[in-house]
Amino acid sequence: MSNYPKRNISATGIIEFSNLKITEPSDYAAGVPGIKAALEHVSKEAGLFRSLRTLSQMNQKEGFDCPGCAWPDPKKPSKLGEYCENGAKAIAEETTYERVNRDFFKKYSVEEISNWTDYQIGKSGRITEPFVLRPGSIHYEPISWLEALEITSEHLHNLASPDEAIFYTSGRSSNEAAFLYGLFARAFGTNNMPDCSNMCHESSGVGLSETLGIGKGSVILEDFPEAEVVMVIGQNPGTNHPRMLSALQKCKENGGKIITINPLSESGLNRFKNPQQISGILGSGTILTDIFLQVKINQDVPLLKLIMKRLAKRHKNGEKVFDTEFISAKTSGYQELLDDLEHQNENKLLELSGVSSTMIDSAVDVLAKKSKIIICWAMGLTQHKNGVENIKECVNLLLLKGSIGKKGSGTCPVRGHSNVQGDRSVGIMHHVSEPLNKSIEQVFGFKPSVKEGLDTVHAIKAMHDGKAKVFVALGGNFVSAASDTEYTSEALQSCDLTVSISTKLNRTHLTAGKMALILPTLGRTEKDKENFVTVENSMGKVHQSMGRMEPASENLKSEPEIVASIASHYFKESSEIDWKALGSNYDLVREKISQVFQEYQDYSKKSKGSGFYLPNNAREADFSKLPGGKAQFSICKLPEHNLKPNEFILMTVRSHDQFNTTIYGMNDRYRGVHGERRVVFMNPKDMENMHLKSEQVVDLTSFYKGKERRAEKFKVIPYNIPSGNLCAYFPETNILVPIGLYADKSNTPVSKSIIVQIEQPKQ
Ligand SMILES: Nc1nc2c(c(=O)[nH]1)N[C@H]1C(S)=C(S)[C@@H](COP(=O)(O)OP(=O)(O)OC[C@H]3O[C@@H](n4cnc5c(=O)[nH]c(N)nc54)[C@H](O)[C@@H]3O)O[C@H]1N2
Ligand SMILES: Nc1nc2c(c(=O)[nH]1)N[C@H]1C(S)=C(S)[C@@H](COP(=O)(O)OP(=O)(O)OC[C@H]3O[C@@H](n4cnc5c(=O)[nH]c(N)nc54)[C@H](O)[C@@H]3O)O[C@H]1N2
Numbered sequence: 001m002s003n004y005p006k007r008n009i010s011a012t013g014i015i016e017f018s019n020l021k022i023t024e025p026s027d028y029a030a031g032v033p034g035i036k037a038a039l040e041h042v043s044k045e046a047g048l049f050r051s052l053r054t055l056s057q058m059n060q061k062e063g064f065d066c067p068g069c070a071w072p073d074p075k076k077p078s079k080l081g082e083y084c085e086n087g088a089k090a091i092a093e094e095t096t097y098e099r100v101n102r103d104f105f106k107k108y109s110v111e112e113i114s115n116w117t118d119y120q121i122g123k124s125g126r127i128t129e130p131f132v133l134r135p136g137s138i139h140y141e142p143i144s145w146l147e148a149l150e151i152t153s154e155h156l157h158n159l160a161s162p163d164e165a166i167f168y169t170s171g172r173s174s175n176e177a178a179f180l181y182g183l184f185a186r187a188f189g190t191n192n193m194p195d196c197s198n199m200c201h202e203s204s205g206v207g208l209s210e211t212l213g214i215g216k217g218s219v220i221l222e223d224f225p226e227a228e229v230v231m232v233i234g235q236n237p238g239t240n241h242p243r244m245l246s247a248l249q250k251c252k253e254n255g256g257k258i259i260t261i262n263p264l265s266e267s268g269l270n271r272f273k274n275p276q277q278i279s280g281i282l283g284s285g286t287i288l289t290d291i292f293l294q295v296k297i298n299q300d301v302p303l304l305k306l307i308m309k310r311l312a313k314r315h316k317n318g319e320k321v322f323d324t325e326f327i328s329a330k331t332s333g334y335q336e337l338l339d340d341l342e343h344q345n346e347n348k349l350l351e352l353s354g355v356s357s358t359m360i361d362s363a364v365d366v367l368a369k370k371s372k373i374i375i376c377w378a379m380g381l382t383q384h385k386n387g388v389e390n391i392k393e394c395v396n397l398l399l400l401k402g403s404i405g406k407k408g409s410g411t412c413p414v415r416g417h418s419n420v421q422g423d424r425s426v427g428i429m430h431h432v433s434e435p436l437n438k439s440i441e442q443v444f445g446f447k448p449s450v451k452e453g454l455d456t457v458h459a460i461k462a463m464h465d466g467k468a469k470v471f472v473a474l475g476g477n478f479v480s481a482a483s484d485t486e487y488t489s490e491a492l493q494s495c496d497l498t499v500s501i502s503t504k505l506n507r508t509h510l511t512a513g514k515m516a517l518i519l520p521t522l523g524r525t526e527k528d529k530e531n532f533v534t535v536e537n538s539m540g541k542v543h544q545s546m547g548r549m550e551p552a553s554e555n556l557k558s559e560p561e562i563v564a565s566i567a568s569h570y571f572k573e574s575s576e577i578d579w580k581a582l583g584s585n586y587d588l589v590r591e592k593i594s595q596v597f598q599e600y601q602d603y604s605k606k607s608k609g610s611g612f613y614l615p616n617n618a619r620e621a622d623f624s625k626l627p628g629g630k631a632q633f634s635i636c637k638l639p640e641h642n643l644k645p646n647e648f649i650l651m652t653v654r655s656h657d658q659f660n661t662t663i664y665g666m667n668d669r670y671r672g673v674h675g676e677r678r679v680v681f682m683n684p685k686d687m688e689n690m691h692l693k694s695e696q697v698v699d700l701t702s703f704y705k706g707k708e709r710r711a712e713k714f715k716v717i718p719y720n721i722p723s724g725n726l727c728a729y730f731p732e733t734n735i736l737v738p739i740g741l742y743a744d745k746s747n748t749p750v751s752k753s754i755i756v757q758i759e760q761p762k763q
C-alpha cells in the first residue's frame with residue numbers, strides 16, 4: 001500500500017491525575033459494600049431494573065454465561081442470582097446505554113480519542129454498525145457489512161503469503177466462533193493464531209503438559225469442600241474470581257486449611273462476607289487464610305523448594321509425609337528431586353523467599369499431615385521468566401503428596417477470560433498439532449499448514465518488521481493488553497489492514513493499520529435469534545450460553561456469522577466448506593466440532609442443562625502418554641535477577657475496578673485506593689531510604705538491551721509489600737515490559753517481574 005501521512009496517535013493517552021484518596025485496605029471481601037458497588041455500577045450504566053433482570057439470567061441453566069471470569073457454576077445456582085460484584089460490573093459494561101455511532105465518529109477523530117485514557121475510551125459505549133478508517137483519514141466512517149467484508153477479502157488475497165496475516169483471539173469468544181475462526185485461518189493457509197492465553201496461562205499449559213500430560217487443571221468444583229488444604233498462590237480471587245471465595249468458604253466450613261502465598265495480603269483472601277447468605281451480610285464473615293506466606297516477587301521456587309526440603313527431612317526421619325506408593329507407581333524422577341532438595345542451601349532459600357522460618361514451618365506442619373491438597377494459581381506464577389518452572393514446582397509438591405487424581409486434591413490453574421480454555425480446546429493454537437491437522441483433512445478435505453504459527457510476542461515482531469500485514473482480532477484489545485505498548489502500537493500501525501470484531505471501542509481501534517475496520521458484534525447477554533452457543537469453564541466443563549437481552553443495535557452480527565462471512569467472501573465459490581450454512585446453524589458447527597474432536601460426541605444435546613466434562617487424564621491419574629507412562633518430577637532452577645542497588649522488581653496487577661484493559665471505575669476498594677490508577681505501591685522502608693513521601697510523583701523506568709522505557713507520573717503509596725518490590729496497575733505499566741522479555745518455553749511477557757528504577761519526573 002502506498003504511503004499516507006502517519007496519524008498522530010497516542011499509544012497511552014494523555015496523563016492526568018484525578019482525585020486520589022487513600023484509606024486503610026479493607027480486611028474483608030464482598031459483604032454490603034460489594035452489593036452497594038454492584039448496584040451503583042449497574043444503575044449508572046444500564047438502568048437498575050433492566051440490569052437486575054439481566055443479572056437474574058446470569059449463570060443459570062437457561063441463561064448466559066458470565067462474560068467475566070471462567071470460574072464454574074455450582075450444580076444448583078442460587079435463585080437469588082449466581083453472580084458477584086465484578087460480574088455485575090461486566091454486565092453493566094456490556095449493557096450500557098452509551099453508543100459509539102456515526103455522530104460519535106464525526107465529532108471525534110482517532111487522533112483526539114487516542115489522547116483519552118482507556119477508562120474514557122471504554123465508557124464511550126457499544127459500537128452500533130461497521131466502521132472503516134480509510135488510508136490517510138483520521139475519522140472512522142460508516143460502511144456496509146458487504147463492503148467491509150469485500151475489503152477484508154481483497155487484502156487477504158493480496159498478501160504474498162498466508163503467513164502475512166495474523167488472526168488474534170481473545171478469550172470471550174464462544175466455542176462455535178473460535179472453531180470457525182481457527183478453521184478459516186487454517187483453510188486460508190496459516191497457523192498464525194496468537195491468543196490472549198499467550199499472555200496469560202500459557203506457562204500453566206506448558207508446565208502441566210510436560211509433567212502431567214494435560215495442559216489444563218485436574219480439579220472440579222466439588223473437590224473444594226473435600227480438600228484438606230487449599231494453597232492459593234499468585235492469585236487474587238477476591239477481585240478476579242470472587243465466586244471462588246464461596247468454594248474456599250466451603251473448604252473452611254469442612255475443616256480445611258488455606259495457605260496463601262502472595263507478596264500482598266489481598267483482602268479477598270483474608271475474610272469473606274458471602275453476600276448470598278444472611279450471615280455474610282450481618283455477621284463478621286469467614287476467615288479464609290490460615291497461613292499467609294508473604295513471598296517476595298518471583299521467589300516462589302525458593303519458597304516451595306524450602307517447604308519440600310523440610311518435608312523431605314521429616315519424611316527421612318520416619319514420619320509418613322510423602323505418598324511413596326503413589327510416587328513409585330505413578331511418577332518418575334523422585335530420587336533426582338530429593339537429591340536436588342538435599343543440595344539446596346537452606347539459608348539461601350529462606351533469604352530469597354523473604355518469609356520467616358517459623359511461618360514456613362507452620363505451612364510445612366499442615367502439609368506434612370494432610371494429603372488432600374489443591375493448589376490454585378493464576379498470573380502471579382505464570383507471568384515470569386521462569387513461569388513454566390513455577391508451575392512445575394507446584395506439581396512437584398502435589399506429586400510428593402500423592403495429591404493428583406484423588407478426590408479433594410489436584411491442580412487448579414484459575415483461568416482468566418470466561419472461554420479462554422474453550423477456544424484452545426476447539427483449535428485456537430499457533431502450534432501445529434498433527435492429529436488435529438489429520439482430523440481437519442478428513443472432515444473438511446484440505447491439508448492445514450505444517451508450519452508453526454506466531455504467538456503474541458512473535459506476531460508483534462512480525463508486524464513491526466513488515467513481515468505481517470493484515471491483523472484480524474476476534475475480540476480483545478491487543479495494543480493495551482500486550483507488552484511494550486509503543487512498540488506494539490507501531491507494529492499495528494504498520495499493517496495495511498487491521499480488522500477488529502468488537503463490542504466496545506478500545507485503543508486497538510485507534511492504533512489502527514493504514515486501513516482499519518471495526519465489525520460490531522453481539523455480546524454474551526444479547527439475543528442471537530434463537531441460537532445458543534457453548535463455552536468451557538476453568539474446570540473443563542462445556543455448557544450452553546444463551547443471551548436474552550435486545551441487541552445494542554439492529555446492525556450487529558454474531559461472532560460465528562461474522563467469521564463465516566469473512567470466510568465465504570474470501571473463498572467465494574472455491575471452498576468445499578459451506579461457510580454460509582455454518583454461520584447461521586450452530587448445531588451444524590457443533591456437529592463439525594464433534595467430528596474433528598472425538599470428545600464432543602452428541603455435543604448439542606449434551607451441552608444443554610449443566611453441560612458435560614471433557615476427558616482429563618490427570619483427574620484419573622492416567623499418565624500413560626508421558627515418558628515411561630509416569631508423571632514427571634522436575635528439577636527447577638532458582639530465578640536470577642541480579643538487581644543493582646537502585647533497582648526494584650515491579651509486578652503489574654488488576655485493580656478491583658477493571659477487567660483487563662476495560663476500566664470499570666477508578667477505585668481499588670480492597671487495597672484502599674480511590675479515585676486514581678496512576679499509583680505505585682511501595683514498602684515504607686524503601687520509601688524512607690529513597691526520601692520519598694506518600695503521594696509523591698515519580699517516573700518508572702526499565703532498561704533492557706540498552707533501551708530505556710519510561711512510564712511517567714505515578715503517585716507513590718506506602719503499602720505492606722516486601723522490600724525491593726513494587727506493584728502498579730496494568731495496562732498503564734505495559735509500556736515498561738520489553739517486547740523481547742518473555743517466559744522461557746511459553747513466551748508469556750514477564751508482566752509480573754519487570755526490573756525498574758524510580759526516577760524524578762522528567763517535567
Ligand atoms: N474482575 C476481574 N476479573 C478478572 C479479570 C479482571 O481483570 N477483572 N481478569 C481475568 C483474567 S484474563 C485473568 S488471567 C485472571 C487474573 O487473575 P489474577 O492472577 O488473580 O490477577 P492479577 O491482578 O494479575 O493478580 C495476580 C496476583 O498475584 C500476586 N503476585 C504477583 N507476583 C507474584 C509472585 O511472584 N508470586 C506470588 N506468589 N504472587 C504474585 C499479586 O499480588 C496478585 O495478588 O482474572 C480474570 N478475572
Ligand atoms: N502488564 C500486564 N499485561 C497483561 C496482563 C497483566 O497481568 N499485566 N494480563 C494479560 C492477560 S492475563 C490477558 S488475558 C490479556 C487480555 O487481553 P485481551 O483479551 O486482548 O484484552 P481485554 O481487555 O480482555 O479485551 C477487551 C475488549 O474485548 C472486546 N470484547 C468484550 N466482549 C466481547 C465479546 O463478547 N466479543 C468480542 N468480539 N469482543 C468483545 C471489547 O471491545 C473490549 O474492549 O492481557 C494481558 N496483559
Ligand SMILES: [Mo]
Pocket residue numbers: 196199200201415416417
Ligand atoms: Mo488472562
